[in-house]
Amino acid sequence: MFCLSELEDTVRVPPSDLNLPLEVAIKKALQKLFLDKVLSIGLCVSIYGIKSIEGGFVLPGDGAATYKVVFRIVVFRPFVGEVIAAKFKESDSNGLRLTLGFFEDVYVPAPLIPTPNRCEPDPYNRNQMRWVWKYGDDEFIIDDSCQQIKFRVENISYPPVPTERAEDAKPFAPMVVTGTIDDDGLGPVSWWEACAPISDAED
């Protein structure tokens, strides 16, 4: 789900940081610019390293030094078809929302939840709906008692930034991963625990 990306960008080191060693100052500026931000290539998770630094010019009227930097970052960008373990975050009538902690916009829309299923108001949480999968005579509830939920990536999208929003709209998600749990081995891990693992290390 992670990969390295190489970028080149113009970085401004503010005068207050000019006493730091150059690499440290540039890294600090890069972190402020990129860390935890969504780019067209995914969510930037960490600055991997700096490859080259050029410049250091001070533009007129500006106390900061400007550098042209080539650097590599670690990006979270899952591939379509990848299976990822996540935790339950919330659910509503449209489907489930899962989280990885550092990334919280994984959505499993209703059509990608195994059928037959039903959606009912959650008795423990008045604002939520919860999903229940019916398999044979058993019913399996999907809620936050599921320790781990595995999903497979169907799609990644980068919605454009909205120009206008309603007052109570959910916070804008610049990167959305759509997943499915409708296949063998997917969904809450507890659903599949009955399938024997290959051997267990008991000796």
Added chain:
Amino acid sequence: RVKANAGALTNFEVLDLLNSRGASKDTTRVIASETVSRSEYKVYDYLMETAASTQTRDSVTKFSDKCKGFKLAKAEILNIINLRPSSDVELTPILEKPDEREIDIEGILALVQELLPPLPTVEAHKENEQEETEDGEQPNMETSV
């Protein structure tokens, strides 16, 4: 100007990177750390609950090399390393169209068992819902407050 994909990384490699920066499980770390940011710690916490936390560079490299005989795509090998499947039902969702290719499922699972360390034992997050331990014994724990 931009090379979007300069190489895929396994979860292990990302965790190794964060470890080399000084990430740890110590509770005072988030406030004290100058080298690992809060958002990086969220990635660290996620990875520590996955197979990556028990893997070593040696085991991951050896596994990738030996996978060459199984006709798997690079992305599938990466996914297997990240999830460390231990049964057929855990492995098949990772593979693309397994029925149309002749894949040695048993062979892959045996290799995983042989080369990749077992998953970490994750503490249950809900104290009231302790499940039985793997051996089938009842957990001998104090009841929750």
